Amino acid sequence: MNHTLVQSDDIWILWAFLAGWAAISIYLEQNFKWASKVSGAIIALVGAMLLANLQIIPLESPAYDTVWNYVVPLAIPLLLFKANIKKIWNESGRLLLIFFLSAAGTVTGSIIGFFLLRKLVPGLDKVGAMMTGSYIGGGVNFAALSTKFEAPGELVSSAVVADNLMMALYFFVLMTIPAIRFFSKNFRTPYSVKQRNNEKDTNETEAASYWGRKEMSLQDIGLAVGTAFAIVAASFFIAGWLDNLIPSGDEVNFFFNFLNGLLGDNYLMLTTLTMITVTVFPKYFESIQGAQEIGTYLIYIFFVVIGIPASIMLIFQNAPLLLVFVFIVVLSNMLMSFLLGKVFNFSLEEVIVASNANIGGPTTAAAMAIAKGWTKLVIPILLVGTLGYIVGNYIGTGIGVWFSSF
Template sequence: MMVYSGDFLRCRLATKAALVLPQLLPATTVQGVWTALIIAAAAGLWSERTRIGKELSGPLVSTLIGLLFSNLGLVGGANAGTVYDTVNKFILPLAIPLLLYSADLRRVFKETGRLLIAFIIGAFATVVGTIAAFKLVPLAALGAQDSWKIASALAARHIGGAINYVAVAETLQVSPSAQMAGLAADNLLCAVYFTTIFNLARKIPPESASMSQASNGGKASSEGIQVLEATTGIALSAILCYLGQQLAVAIGFPSASISIITLLTVALATVFPDQLKPLVASSEGIAFILLQIFFAAVGASGEIKAVLTTAPSLFLFCFLQIAIHLGIILGVGRAAGFARKDLLLASNANVGGPSTAGGMAAAKGWQSLLVPALLIGTFGYSCATFVALVLGTTVLRGMVVV
């Protein structure tokens, strides 16, 4: 009978445990990196049920969790870059058509009335605000190339919503750290912005119809994901992505694939709105999940030092950009005879997109403006990328001080 000393026994047990249990952290395998990104994505969506999460927004929370995972050494290794590349080249493009199946431009022009004009005023105000803010805060910390590109992406963000920020940043090939810093600064500022516009709307009464009736206008988008419709939407999105990427290569501008995918989807939604309508609710649900994974990947590929260096100037830039936007749309709109609720909803659609604009219309009981708010927000999705790319390449790039 063999007798083991205490130290020898502990050594044998530790060796056996090491053989049985694989190394879980840091997560360096492909599966491990994907697991970390999906956890960050889910945590971001869950956080929106909390007060702090609502103020920060799900995308920002997912981005920050991804940033912490990476910079604390919990995820990384040679496989991480491969996963992030897959997210950027496949997951992100796949999400864009899924968000745009309701982008019927004929319906936008037919049903939005004066709200569309207010939205266009808001888009113009964002362009003016971007130029003025870039002049006052040139974002030198980002470098000569990334500075005007991030300013362009933020212009897209405040003309049509977050998806346009992503599209412009990818088209212009902005560095991951700069993308992360811009996203973090903008999301923090947007929390202040949404608080401000709801405060400006506090004295505007609801319409005579009940708030419950108003909120029913968005019922279709909350019915849940239907398997067949979701699968069909994903398949169609994959086809559009493949065509868009092939066309981008054919014209010699591969980085423009997202812009071409957007154009193809909007054209399809305008020509075949009835055929795409059943796909909208389920496809949007899938798109939001895919985008959360993208935001987590943006965070995981960033560096805290770079973010801390550039975020203060970006926050000031965003503050000036949105402040000028809000001042112009309220001032010009009032002079043109627009109601304040029209202007606030149009501004909300510019900065937040259809979901926040529709949510504000429902929450305030502005029943007649619910569908128009959703439509102009979708219109912003479809056009903001192109407006911002023109602004960046023709104006902002020329303002860079080398």
């Protein structure tokens, strides 16, 4: 069935591509201004999409399954090592508010889209859950919720294509908004002013400047990776134990089903346990250098993988209305972000990174802030965006359970 240059069982070749293209995307982002403006995440995603559609690499492979099953769970705690809830509130309270206002736009769009299209799109309850979680915390939540709700592979592939096309388009829109006079006239732009005042005559991109060399020891790498493995193992064990302990199914009531879905889910337990551990032992996690870099690289591999099953013909043949659904969700997020951002007097830059963090996650939001030179927003949006991993999973789960009742 696979008429591709590289076959699905060419595991080492595919892994060389996954790891190599992720590395090339990072290199391009940090060494070329055009790539920095586009962001490495989009380069990783679009590059894989092109190779898959040109039938150079297969749409399915055990190598990709390894990324979903092992790389993504390992990346989550590494990216959450700085997600101390107390610190997020103290340092990023203002940005947290616009993030949640933007998330409300995602939920509103998902509900509107579901009730408009549910009779026309089979499995839209599962897609609604996946896209709600994805458009509050990014692609990591998409992976978690597609596994949780056991969405069929073809539905996931179609949803990935719709998601990726819309996400890439929206990122380009967000990139161009600061240059549009209407927005610069109606919103404060303090970070853009600071950038213009501090511009240097240098060939170094903002991404290269932010992700510059940092002091990191073998001990840091060992503690970061070892701790991440331990948290994943403990989380999945506890979730499995609670899944068996708490009754679920058609014969039990809604409360127990909801409780089972909440406490017996691997990814919800992983994000929750990481958050609790980081908040209880802040000094230990803050002392570990390099966790953000390792986790970000793993997420770049994930960005490559989610671009691979994006067969453009598949979406137009099987589920063109999924494009309409994700368009409604993204449009709702954008409108509510900018309208409420204006009402509550948020700056244009704050609204843009908050909406980006919802749709693409903290990695793409930080990449955009870095590319635009809004360096003072990078750490706050990373902190707030990582909270989206947790919040998005919970909200996506709730939406999925509700939608499935219709």
